[in-house]
Amino acid sequence: MKMTSLKMKKVLEDRLSDSNLNTSYNREDDTFRVELNNSKQGVSIKLPSVIGKYNQHGDQAIDELVEHIKESLKIMNETQRLKGMEKNIFPVIRSTSFPTKAKSGVNLVFKDHTAETRIFYALDLGKSYRLVDEEMLETDGWSTQRIDEIASFNIRSLENDFRIDTVAENDFYFFAKQDGYDASRILNDALLEEIKGKSKGELAVAVPHQDVLIMADIQNKSGYDILAQMTMKFFTEGRIPITALPFIYEEKKLIPIFILAKNKPEN
Structure with a gap:
């Protein structure tokens, strides 16, 4: 039986039925939201990405999502302090369309990053x-x-394991530690410089969603097209999508590029 957004909405409603919770569905942007009745704080989920994971992993994907939602709501009901938790503060990359205010109306702390991305801060x-x-x-x-300095230090302290795939003579580096901060590793300048130093061609970088960072040593024109297709695929499948546009990394700066057909744009 094919899973649809309406069917997934019903599954999640059944799994999250609780007198302390309120659920709603926004048909326009295909988003399911779960809120605490008392504070209106909650979690929004893009249903297409959930369906994608369900098609790959079955009920396990729903089990993991429901556990994540319940844990997030539990934390929202608690008072969190930063003092004494310095080692648990990390930067997280989000799209520029990501809300800068919590549902409660309180401003989130963020910093501009690129034309496509912003840096927020997470207490792990x-x-x-x-x-x-x-x-x-x-x-x-x-x-x-202060929080930016602490978060920046912590992201540099994480392990940076990666997998390399070579496609049409272009090398693609995949960082997918699944620790919640894969995309955040784009903020590790030393890591970017290390991969830049290994590259034979031009270094491109992509953060299609929270749980992956792609670096690509582009050595021929087909490499740009492969990267564009790869980034779009990851973007549509990610639980927290960021941007489908890759970046060129040069002179320690990230420049968003729009890749059309099989050629890198002149500008």
């Missing part, structure tokens, strides 16, 4: 995380500069 709580907001900073008397 084990099975889930909470995005840092201005109230959390004020409670501990922290500045945005």
Whole structure:
């Protein structure tokens, strides 16, 4: 039986039926939302990405999603402090369309990154995380500069395992540790410089969703087309999509590029 958004909505409603929760479905952007009744804080899920994972992994994908939602809602009901949790603060990459306010109306702490991306900050709580907001900073008397410095240090401390695939004489590096910060590794300048140093051609970088970072040593024109198709595929399948546009990395800067047909654009 083919899974549709309406069928998935019904499955999630059944699995998340609780008097303390309110669920809703936005047909326009195909999003399912679960909120706490008392605070209106909650989690929004893009159903097409859930269906994609369900088609690959079956009921296990739904089990994992429901556990993630319940853990996230539990954390939202608790007061979180930054002080004493310095080692658990990491940067997370999001698209520029990602909301800059929590549903409660509190401003989230963020920093501009590229024309396509922004940097938010996550307090890692084990099975889930909470995005840092201005109230959390004020409670501990922290500045945005301080949290950025701590998060930047922590992302550099993570292991950077990768897999290399060579396609049409272009080398693709995949970082997919599944620790929640794969895309965040794009902020590790030393890592970018290391892969740049290995590259024979031009280095391109992509963060299609939260759980993958792709670096590509583009050595011929077909490499751009392969990267574009690969990035779009990952973008449509990711639980937290970021951007389908890859970047060229040169002179320690990330420049978004739009790849059309089989050629790199002149500009």
